[in-house]
Amino acid sequence: MTTTQENRWIGVSAPRREDAPLIRGRGRYIADIEPAGTVHMAILRSPYAHARINGIDTAAAEALDGVHCVLTAADLEGIGDFPTIWRLPGQKECTTPAFAPGKARYVGEPVAAVVADSRYLAEDALDLLDVDYEILDHVVDVEAALADGAPVINEDMGDNTIIEYTFPGINALGVAGDIDGAFEEADEIVSGRFKVGRYSGVALETRGHVAEWDDLRQTLTLHSGSQVASLLRTELAAALGIPETSVRILTPNIGGAFGNQWDRYPEDILVSLASMKLCRPVKWIEDRREALQATVHGREQLQEWQLAANSDGTVLGLKGRVLSDQGAHLHSVGIGPAWVTGAAAVNQYKIANYHCDVVGVATNKTPNSTFRGFGGPEAMFGIERMMDKTARRLGIDPAELRRRNMIQADEFPYFSPGGAVYDSGNYPAALEKALEAVEYDKVREEQQSLRDQGVYRGIGIASYIHVSGFGPSAILGILDYYTGGYEGSTVKIDPHGRATLYTGMIPMGQGTETTLAQVAADHLEIDIANVRVVWGDTDQTPYTGFGSAGSRSNVAAVAVIKAIEEIKAKAVRIGAGLLEADPDDVAYADGRISVKGAEEMRSLSLADVAQQAYWAHKLPEGDQPTLEATYVYDPANFTTACGTHVAVVDVDIDTGKIDWVKYVVVDDAGTIINPLLVEGQIHGALSNGLGGAMLEEFVYDEESGQLLSSTLMDYLVPSFTDLPDFEIHHLVTPSPHTEGGFKGMGEAGCFPAAGALANAVTDALSHLGVEADQTPVTPSRLWSLIDQAGG
Amino acid sequence: MAENMSVVINVNGAGREVSVEPRKTLADAIREDLGLTGTHLGCEHGVCGACTILLDGEVVRSCLMLAVQADGAEITTIEGIADGDALHPMQSAFSEYHGLQCGFCTPGMILAGIDVVSRNPDPSPQEIREEMGGNICRCTGYQKIVESVQAAAAVMSAEGGSA
Numbered sequence A: 001m002t003t004t005q006e007n008r009w010i011g012v013s014a015p016r017r018e019d020a021p022l023i024r025g026r027g028r029y030i031a032d033i034e035p036a037g038t039v040h041m042a043i044l045r046s047p048y049a050h051a052r053i054n055g056i057d058t059a060a061a062e063a064l065d066g067v068h069c070v071l072t073a074a075d076l077e078g079i080g081d082f083p084t085i086w087r088l089p090g091q092k093e094c095t096t097p098a099f100a101p102g103k104a105r106y107v108g109e110p111v112a113a114v115v116a117d118s119r120y121l122a123e124d125a126l127d128l129l130d131v132d133y134e135i136l137d138h139v140v141d142v143e144a145a146l147a148d149g150a151p152v153i154n155e156d157m158g159d160n161t162i163i164e165y166t167f168p169g170i171n172a173l174g175v176a177g178d179i180d181g182a183f184e185e186a187d188e189i190v191s192g193r194f195k196v197g198r199y200s201g202v203a204l205e206t207r208g209h210v211a212e213w214d215d216l217r218q219t220l221t222l223h224s225g226s227q228v229a230s231l232l233r234t235e236l237a238a239a240l241g242i243p244e245t246s247v248r249i250l251t252p253n254i255g256g257a258f259g260n261q262w263d264r265y266p267e268d269i270l271v272s273l274a275s276m277k278l279c280r281p282v283k284w285i286e287d288r289r290e291a292l293q294a295t296v297h298g299r300e301q302l303q304e305w306q307l308a309a310n311s312d313g314t315v316l317g318l319k320g321r322v323l324s325d326q327g328a329h330l331h332s333v334g335i336g337p338a339w340v341t342g343a344a345a346v347n348q349y350k351i352a353n354y355h356c357d358v359v360g361v362a363t364n365k366t367p368n369s370t371f372r373g374f375g376g377p378e379a380m381f382g383i384e385r386m387m388d389k390t391a392r393r394l395g396i397d398p399a400e401l402r403r404r405n406m407i408q409a410d411e412f413p414y415f416s417p418g419g420a421v422y423d424s425g426n427y428p429a430a431l432e433k434a435l436e437a438v439e440y441d442k443v444r445e446e447q448q449s450l451r452d453q454g455v456y457r458g459i460g461i462a463s464y465i466h467v468s469g470f471g472p473s474a475i476l477g478i479l480d481y482y483t484g485g486y487e488g489s490t491v492k493i494d495p496h497g498r499a500t501l502y503t504g505m506i507p508m509g510q511g512t513e514t515t516l517a518q519v520a521a522d523h524l525e526i527d528i529a530n531v532r533v534v535w536g537d538t539d540q541t542p543y544t545g546f547g548s549a550g551s552r553s554n555v556a557a558v559a560v561i562k563a564i565e566e567i568k569a570k571a572v573r574i575g576a577g578l579l580e581a582d583p584d585d586v587a588y589a590d591g592r593i594s595v596k597g598a599e600e601m602r603s604l605s606l607a608d609v610a611q612q613a614y615w616a617h618k619l620p621e622g623d624q625p626t627l628e629a630t631y632v633y634d635p636a637n638f639t640t641a642c643g644t645h646v647a648v649v650d651v652d653i654d655t656g657k658i659d660w661v662k663y664v665v666v667d668d669a670g671t672i673i674n675p676l677l678v679e680g681q682i683h684g685a686l687s688n689g690l691g692g693a694m695l696e697e698f699v700y701d702e703e704s705g706q707l708l709s710s711t712l713m714d715y716l717v718p719s720f721t722d723l724p725d726f727e728i729h730h731l732v733t734p735s736p737h738t739e740g741g742f743k744g745m746g747e748a749g750c751f752p753a754a755g756a757l758a759n760a761v762t763d764a765l766s767h768l769g770v771e772a773d774q775t776p777v778t779p780s781r782l783w784s785l786i787d788q789a790g791g
Numbered sequence B: 001m002a003e004n005m006s007v008v009i010n011v012n013g014a015g016r017e018v019s020v021e022p023r024k025t026l027a028d029a030i031r032e033d034l035g036l037t038g039t040h041l042g043c044e045h046g047v048c049g050a051c052t053i054l055l056d057g058e059v060v061r062s063c064l065m066l067a068v069q070a071d072g073a074e075i076t077t078i079e080g081i082a083d084g085d086a087l088h089p090m091q092s093a094f095s096e097y098h099g100l101q102c103g104f105c106t107p108g109m110i111l112a113g114i115d116v117v118s119r120n121p122d123p124s125p126q127e128i129r130e131e132m133g134g135n136i137c138r139c140t141g142y143q144k145i146v147e148s149v150q151a152a153a154a155v156m157s158a159e160g161g162s163a
């Protein structure tokens, strides 16, 4: 790169351009959008976990003054379902319909919708709908769902097993391990059974849409908080049976998404359909109860692992079975998260022999789908608990056991038996740095004396990898993931030399607008104030294969860099003509186009060249007028962010309450674009991770199949007083696979959190033999474990 | 349906009159009838604090009140705390210390922060955490909000403690 002032912005905590309206209360979120003539939709949801719908009497609701229409399954003729886009081999077919298909399969599944003058009125009308339900037996436990005679949730599947998928322990080079041999040879076999609780993003803003059908132009404008406007546009047009060219998705500010907004939902279709029917704007804003019942849940898995080790601590093999509680039907990404769990479970360790069966199971619960972390945190919880159990069994310090098994810095690329290729990192260095920061030896020493005083202090280590930058499209193809992994970027230089950057990424709070402006400013070598970022309009922005995720800005950033390279090359060609020099003698530097060696004398500003590019009076042969470029970047490989977290806690053995002493993070996310924003992302992801580790849980009543945690009084999200101050340190191992060395990191903080917390709690209670193998480790759950252990 | 009622509220220093259904929440009236959409709704059952406003100088959750109950009251919303173009120190601090990500909780957080500092001009991080415990943020993990409120408190007391 011919740069004179490289990295003026990359690596700098540039202030967020997103903030100005948000701190003034002038953000524009979906609920703030209300075109003239808007009417409001409310949705009737199944109050039963499993019930056949024999009929719906809509007459009374329709007769209510101010009601414009009632929609039921009878109105869905010609309307398609949303597909499951991750279709692994052997996976039974499963889609997401707009309304419960003849029977409701979970509490909260949409059954009917009413559109009225106001939301208040629409909700009045819901009360007037008379649904004839025939209640069926339900099942909300994953093992019960697999038992003989369990109620079958999707009859066309025959039973509740949606897919059984095996990771045979063959790496990307085709090298297979010998799992049976490893278990025969091992000195010790350690087993663990883990329940990873069901929880989710629970963004503070609920979902919502405003649909505007223009009957004269036959166009649909959907204002939506989706993270993947491109995919939504494609799939929505197909479901509605209208040309995709007729659909425009506009994205306003989003009040948190956390992966949940990656999926396509029934309401996307319903609000559009209502608008097409009524030829006027229709608005739907989810209420909190709906958000907890009907926005996808995440995580829930039952894992069984066995680990084979020698007495010196060498881990020889790992085998396991992961039951993924998918809820009533597959949602957009199918069993994707559980697949990732299987692919990532060997984590940072050289475990040559591996085998894992992943089973996707249907239950009468809300679909389990995309949520920040996407299977990774579940994997890290299992393996990191297993490492601690093994350490204890072998009488080796848990830090030392990790040290002895970690992949070393000179062993990359590393071909894991889970099938992934790890690009880079320095795992031992991150571990040592974390131990040093937490003063490991000192805390260990103090632990004993504190215990004598009745203070039960525990230290929990958890290391992690986060395979991100999902992913090379060809690999998604091999995985039967029916989307691309690319990001597009268009950069236009205006005649005055200022840049507008168009991205398919959607800022959801992580500061994408600012970070992409930083990348563009650095690579164009112009002031950041002269870069505008346009997002959130499918009529203007490039198609994105994968859509926004916390860990995608690295891919989008490369698309920006590549588009800018084309612009700079063109500027040099045009500039060379104007400077009457050979293009080989001309270079782009410092936002100027100059003859090498004569920068003082023979030099043009970007604006000079841009102006000429627009006048187009004297363009080099073959160059088109104007100065713009589009680049669609398909990543060459995944990137792996990594690190180690250490939690130190005190457990009150009388109440099961956990008090924070310290939480140390060492992360390696490659080159960092904006340190302040990265810190914010780590904090946020940690709060998601620790929330699910300690508090957050969707609890279902076995008896009734009801979701018990359907208000924020029952579903506990972490508050100010539940979370510690985090101490963050960085290592920087730039990714060798991406231009700029960026790795995705927006999700990484939630990966090791549950493992670190559970290991700390288990360590604190080691004298009692209490093992925190189920999340969330709530005070009451912990108290009963302590009680059972006689503590 | 009950007849609409007329409600007079002093909003951010200006008298306003709206005609609302008796069952309409104050939050909905602020957003829909007064057109001030900076007051957000995260739960509508009093848990999250996104709808926080100041009513006669006290912090309240506007989703838990009916608009008719605010008849004759003075309310301050997020739109009313800057002095023209000059941001309130709490607003500046949130931006400077990265106390917001998606921004959805932010109006409520800023108002709650102002309230904390008005009662305790030099709050410790622990006091801020305890005092603001009724406001939920899903994005930040809170640490940077605590830093923002502390920084704003310092500026506010230097400016003479005016909120």
Ligand code: FES
Pocket (backbone or CB within 6 Å): B040, B041, B042, B043, B044, B045, B046, B047, B048, B049, B050, B051, B052, B061, B062, B063, B064
């Ligand atoms: S919306 Fe009022 S407290 Fe949540």
Ligand code: FES
Pocket (backbone or CB within 6 Å): A204, A255, A256, A509, B099, B100, B101, B102, B103, B104, B105, B106, B136, B137, B138, B139, B140
């Ligand atoms: S910044 Fe998103 S909820 Fe607080």
